[in-house]
Each structure stands twice: as structure tokens, then as C-alpha cells.
Amino acid sequence: MFKKGIVKLLLGSILTAGSLQLSAQVQDSEPCGYASLEGGTTGGVGGPVVVPTTFAELQQYASGTNPVIILIDREFKGPNVLKLGSNKTLFGVGTKGFINQIGVSIQCQHNIIIRNLKFTMKGVPITNDGENKISGFNFDPDCIAIQADDETLPEAQRKSSHIWIDHCEFYNEDPTVMTDYDRYDGLLDAKNDCQYITISWNYFHDHHKACLFGKGNSDDYDRKITMHHNKFENIGSRMPLMRFGKLHMFNNYTTRCLEGNGLNVRINSNAYLEKNYYENVKKPLFGKLSEGGRASLKDNIFKNCDRMPAITLPNALSPNASPLSNTEEFESSSYIPPYQCASITYPVLEVPSKVNQYVGVGKVLAPSVVTSLVGTKEDLAMQVYPNPTQGLINLNGMHTWVLSDLQGQILLEGQSETIDLSGNKAGIYFLKLDHKVVKIQKQ
Incomplete structure (x- = not known):
């Protein structure tokens, strides 16, 4: 559930329903x-x-x-x-x-x-x-x-x-x-x-x-x-x-x-x-x-x-x-x-x-984007900083968290107020905080 849902949940908030109503x-x-x-x-x-x-x-x-x-x-x-x-x-x-x-x-x-x-x-x-x-x-x-x-x-x-x-x-x-x-x-x-x-x-x-x-x-x-x-x-x-x-x-x-x-x-x-x-x-x-x-x-x-x-x-x-x-x-x-x-x-x-x-564009629908983590939404007011980051991420309080890569593979998990990504390579990651999702860019 988590590996697929974490990405789909994030996308559900990025793509509005209207963008797929073709x-x-x-x-x-x-x-x-x-x-x-x-x-x-x-x-x-x-x-x-x-x-x-x-x-x-x-x-x-x-x-x-x-x-x-x-x-x-x-x-x-x-x-x-x-x-x-x-x-x-x-x-x-x-x-x-x-x-x-x-x-x-x-x-x-x-x-x-x-x-x-x-x-x-x-x-x-x-x-x-x-x-x-x-x-x-x-x-x-x-x-x-x-x-x-x-x-x-x-x-x-x-x-x-x-x-x-x-x-x-x-x-x-x-x-x-x-x-x-x-x-x-x-x-x-x-x-x-x-x-x-x-x-x-x-x-x-x-x-x-x-x-x-x-x-x-x-x-x-x-x-x-x-x-x-x-x-x-x-x-x-x-x-x-x-x-x-x-x-x-x-x-x-x-x-x-x-x-x-x-x-x-x-x-x-x-x-x-x-x-x-x-x-x-x-x-x-x-x-x-x-x-x-x-x-x-x-x-x-x-x-x-x-x-x-x-x-x-x-x-x-x-x-x-x-x-x-x-x-x-x-x-x-x-x-x-x-x-x-x-x-x-x-x-x-x-x-x-x-x-x-x-022929051409606008004739086929993009893949469906659905939320598979029932009852959860991205909290747009939630702050993690700096983002992009070169290493340390501040979570603005104590959180239970899980870090995954683009393929949904879990890399790190824990409970803390900060996360240190200095040992991770540059790229895009997904951070699940409690029941919410944030996209992180590591420089």
C-alpha cells in the first residue's frame, strides 16, 4: 500500500481533477x-x-x-x-x-x-x-x-x-x-x-x-x-x-x-x-x-x-x-x-x-491518478526546510517519517525533528510524515 500510495497521494494534490477531464x-x-x-x-x-x-x-x-x-x-x-x-x-x-x-x-x-x-x-x-x-x-x-x-x-x-x-x-x-x-x-x-x-x-x-x-x-x-x-x-x-x-x-x-x-x-x-x-x-x-x-x-x-x-x-x-x-x-x-x-x-x-x-494530441487520457492511502491528504501548509536541501531537513516538530525513492523503495525511517540526507545522492525523494506526503529535492 505504501510504496504505490505515497507517490499517488502526492500526485493527487498536484493534478487537479479538471486536468484529466479530456x-x-x-x-x-x-x-x-x-x-x-x-x-x-x-x-x-x-x-x-x-x-x-x-x-x-x-x-x-x-x-x-x-x-x-x-x-x-x-x-x-x-x-x-x-x-x-x-x-x-x-x-x-x-x-x-x-x-x-x-x-x-x-x-x-x-x-x-x-x-x-x-x-x-x-x-x-x-x-x-x-x-x-x-x-x-x-x-x-x-x-x-x-x-x-x-x-x-x-x-x-x-x-x-x-x-x-x-x-x-x-x-x-x-x-x-x-x-x-x-x-x-x-x-x-x-x-x-x-x-x-x-x-x-x-x-x-x-x-x-x-x-x-x-x-x-x-x-x-x-x-x-x-x-x-x-x-x-x-x-x-x-x-x-x-x-x-x-x-x-x-x-x-x-x-x-x-x-x-x-x-x-x-x-x-x-x-x-x-x-x-x-x-x-x-x-x-x-x-x-x-x-x-x-x-x-x-x-x-x-x-x-x-x-x-x-x-x-x-x-x-x-x-x-x-x-x-x-x-x-x-x-x-x-x-x-x-x-x-x-x-x-x-x-x-x-x-x-x-x-x-x-490523430495527434488531446485524444487519449493520461493514466488515472487516485489516492490509495484512504483518508489522507497532502498538508500544503506543512513546512519542511530547506527544500531543495544539501543535507539537513527540519521537520518543524517531532514526526514519524519514512523516506522513499522514485520507485517507492523505502530508504530510511524514524521519528525525529530533523533528517540528515547528506549521505544520499542528489535527486528526488518522497517523504511521508505521519500520514502526509512531501516531495524532497536533494542537491
Whole structure:
């Protein structure tokens, strides 16, 4: 009771009931597609539910491998890089969660869920030394970068797997206004040995290069990625660009990309496209025939598109479309996804309306926050000082107390007027005084 209740009690006083009263139209409790395979993706389930108020707290909660569910109820602004550890859930509250000019790095980590958050790198300061990096950080200006090339780890451990990114919004600047193609990098990239990833119900818009799966022709890992019910709008290219690996795309809606290049199947890639809707897209699907990219198409719609694969022509909905050049064609693929998502797959004619209705932030509820310590409340008038502290805490009187860490593990307990934390490492702790809870920051 205590280990779960101490954190939930604190959160019950931080989050008002109104902050969670958003009408949820889509309540997926788990991913479909590749992130559901090989044990599934559960994120921070089983760990405490926490609400950071500073970036330092956010990074503290996000670090390590213990499960934690992190609710984001505000804007965090950089420039900065958030290093996300294994067994974590990042979940935006309502429409308030905003990661602004902060690149999220998933480097050789596993079992991660990111939902209902808005991301942008718009205006982030960058170096201009040939390959743009966030100023002060050796990190590409990606909104989310999934990687697996940490050379400090043994090669066998250089993997990232089981990642679900759902109901988020990604954007930078209108490419017709920001004409520098390289000002930013990707909105959501996956490089190296990345496995069992599902990307669903996200809104990608106003950017040059959306998603890169595989950083170069030597990045020959067998990536496994599912993309479903995403919306791409006013994007220049990479929707996505894939090298090697396997990609299943269904029920995605790509629109208003008049100068845009859609899915680009490059070296030794295999894509399976079913029931996707392309509208007003310059080049919705193409490859590089000399590199052996492959794709299989089933029940897709191409409306008012300009350049299309030969197998899609003639097309009554794109009567003026011209064929791709021979070099931009691709081979036929025999790849079929090893799972079924029939229960969430819409007829292709319904894709625009369904995706527009349910895509992006504000459509799913944050995890419920309830008080499990019956009959107790946080005493906002209760004083513990100094807080933050470098060691000694004054309790303003004699109290029975218990100190726990972020995972609810009891570290110290006693009865006194002061507590000495000088032997504890810097970070966030929860202090239960009698039947009330206080959050303590140790510097």
C-alpha cells in the first residue's frame, strides 16, 4: 500500500481533477504491430506515476532502467537533450505536454512508450560546421532519435527495441518559408539495430525531412517498424525513407505535400503498404532500382498525385499522373507482416476522416491518478526546510517519517525533528510524515 500510495497521494494534490477531464475518443491500451511482438511493450507500467516540474526532475525520472510513468503537464523548453532510459512511459496530460527545442535520445534502450506529446525543434540554436548539431550538444536536431550505436557498450548490447510512439504531434517550420533543407534534421528517426517499433496516430507536419529509418547504405540492420494511422501534411520528403529492414504501413493519410516525396524504399528494404490514402502528393512512393528496394501494395488510394509507380497506372483518381523514371522504380516484395491488426484497420475510403478525427494530441487520457492511502491528504501548509536541501531537513516538530525513492523503495525511517540526507545522492525523494506526503529535492 505504501510504496504505490505515497507517490499517488502526492500526485493527487498536484493534478487537479479538471486536468484529466479530456474526452478520449481513442483509448488504445497497448500497441498493435511490431511493438506488440516478442513480449510486447509496457513502458513504465508497475512503477510510480510522477509529474516533473523542472527539466532536471524530468531527466532524473527518465534516467536508469527502473519502470516509471512520467506525466508531462507543461512545456519544457531547451535547447537540451533528454536521455530516455528503458522501461519508461512519457505521457502528456490533456493538450499541455510540450517538448520544445529538446531532442529526445533513445540510445540502446528498451520498452519505452511516448504518448500524447507535442514536439518541435523550431528555432533551436545549431552549429553550422558542416553537420548541424544542437548548440552545446553533440546531437542532431531531431525531435526523437532512436539509435543503437553506443560504442561504450559491447556490440551485442547495441540495440534499441520495443518502442511505441502514439498520438503525438511533430513539426518545425513550413518548408516553403524555411527553405534551408538542412536547418533541422528528422522529426522521428530510427538508426542502427532498432527492433519492434510501432508509430501510430501521430501528426507530422511543416517540415522538410520527416522520418529516416537507416542512416546510410552500411546501416544494414533488419529494422522492424509498423506505422499506422499517422498523418503527414506539408512535408518535403522522407515519409519515411527506409534502408534495409521491414516496414508495415496501413491506414496512414498523406496530404498537401505538393512538392513532397513520400515513402522512399532504398537499399534492400521491404515495405508492405495497405489501405493508405495519398492526396495531393507529388511523388507518394518511389525507390532506387539499382539498390534493390522492394514494396508490396494492397488497396491504397492515390488522389491528385503527380508521379507514380508503373503498377499504379493508369489511375482514375490521378488522371494526369506520369510514371516514375526507370531509376526510381522498385522491385516487388514478398514480405507479409507477421501479425494481424484487423480490428483497428479501416476501409481505405474512411482513412482521411478517421485519421483527421483521432490523430495527434488531446485524444487519449493520461493514466488515472487516485489516492490509495484512504483518508489522507497532502498538508500544503506543512513546512519542511530547506527544500531543495544539501543535507539537513527540519521537520518543524517531532514526526514519524519514512523516506522513499522514485520507485517507492523505502530508504530510511524514524521519528525525529530533523533528517540528515547528506549521505544520499542528489535527486528526488518522497517523504511521508505521519500520514502526509512531501516531495524532497536533494542537491
